[in-house]
Amino acid sequence: MFQFIKWIFKTIFLIIGSLLFRCNTDEKEKITFNGKVITDENFIVLNNQFARDSANAYYKSRSFSYADVATFEAVDDHYAKDKNKAYYCDEYREGQNYYLSKRQTILEVKNADPASFVSLKNGYAKDLKNAWFEGQPFDVKDVSSLVSIDYHFAKDDVSAYLNRHPINRSDGKTFVIIDGNFAKDSSNIYYYGYTGEGQNNICILPCDRQSFQILDYRYSRDNVNVFFLGFRLKDVHAETFQIMDDDYSKDKNSVYFQERKIAGAAPETFEVFKENEMFGHDVNYAKDKHAVFMDDKKMKDADLSSFMVLGENYARDNRHVFYKTGIVKNADPATYSVYPHDMGDADSEDGNYKYHEGARIVKE
Known part of the structure; x- marks a missing residue:
């Protein structure tokens, strides 16, 4: 009897195992591309973005029959090539229907040599003679060493490049990103980010390495x-320099807003209003024992003892309401309140009127 029961359980386990194996096998045999199960035996998935069948090459849902299908291959997630051409493909959304539809674009990479065409990642590619970024050519000094x-x-053995522009006086062989917004090579240290209007967004810092x-x-x-960014603070005492909140800083002698020295500010009593971080604003408020400041400007009409930040670039004391450094004419500080900038046509009000960016709204 025991042998019979054992035989029954063994048979059941074999049946269940066979079913599970068949399910797993069926799952493994399914080929998907662009979210669809592929049943065409001639369909070959090249990577997550590219595929081909007997008649067409595919970038996601877009097919293009003008490729040489037999030799079509994926280079990376955006570049592909065949024996005749190289292609750059991307997906985008249109502004009016941003969340509803996706569009694919397929560009022929002009003058590319497919035999030597390779991806450098991050949107860059090259062949023996030329370089491209997102399918568009750009000039480099030594394409053979470009990475x-x-x-x-990007860089080659001669120069480094920021947004496809050569970085003046850079040494490509030794150029590296240090951290965040800083880079260096064998000769210079660089800051990249905002470096002034009309600039190439990178500059050499005249510093001791x-x-x-x-x-x-x-x-x-x-x-x-x-x-500060790419700008040198004038007359700063580096040993006593301290970073404060909201782009303020100081040393033993002076106070700075960003790279600009604040005339007349007293570093020993200077402090930043904590409310700057609590409310939406484009400007910053601070004070010392003598005065109130907006960014690097002294507010001549502000009462130090009663001054408070309201948000949305507004502040008040017991006599005035301020928009940035200007007085909001005839506004009542006792009843003045500020609300989010995009609520209707006003961003603030007192007991009598509504205001937008410091100006009273006049009803038509």
């Missing part, structure tokens, strides 16, 4: 100088 660093940076240190994503220093 990409990230989406914005041995003592240079990064303080945060905005500030850096050496044993003599302090830099």
Whole structure:
């Protein structure tokens, strides 16, 4: 009897195992591309983005029959090639129907040599003679040694490039990203980000390499100088320099807003209003024992003892309401309140009127 029961259980387990194996086998045999199960035996998935069958090449849902299908291959997730051409493909959304529809674009990479065409990642590619970014050509000094660093940076053995523009005086062989917004090579240290209107968004910091240190994503220093972004702070005392909130900083002698020295500010009593971080604003407020400041400007009409930040670039004291540094004419500080900027046509009000960016709204 025991042997019979054992035989029954063994048979049941074999049946269940066979069914599970068949299910797993069926799952493994399913081929999917672009979210669809493929049943065409001639359909070959090349990677997550590209495929081909006997008649067409595919980038996601888009087919293009003008490729040489027999030799079509994926280079990376955006580039592909056949024996005749190279292609750059991308997906985008249209503004009016951004969340509803996706569009695919397929560009022929002009003048590409398919035999030597390779991806450098991050949107970059090259062949023996030319370089491209997202399918568009750009000039380099030594294409044979060209490599990409990230989406914005590339380099060869001669020069480094930011957004496909050569970086002046850079040495490509030794160029590396240090951290965040800083880079270096054998000769220079660079800041990249905002470096002034009309600039190429990267500059050489005139610093001592041995003592240079990064303080945060905005500030850096050496044993003599302090830099905000790509700008040197004038007359700064580097040894006593301190970073404060909201782009303010100070040393033993002066106070700075960004790279600009604040005339007349007293560093020993200078403090930033904590409310700057609590409310939406484009400007920053601070004070010392003598005065109130907006960014680097002294507010001549503000009462220090009663001044408070309201948000949306507004502040008040017991006599006035301010929009940035200007007085909001005839506004009542006792009843003045501020609300989110995009509520109707006003961003603030008192007991009598509504206001938008410091101006009273006049009803038509």
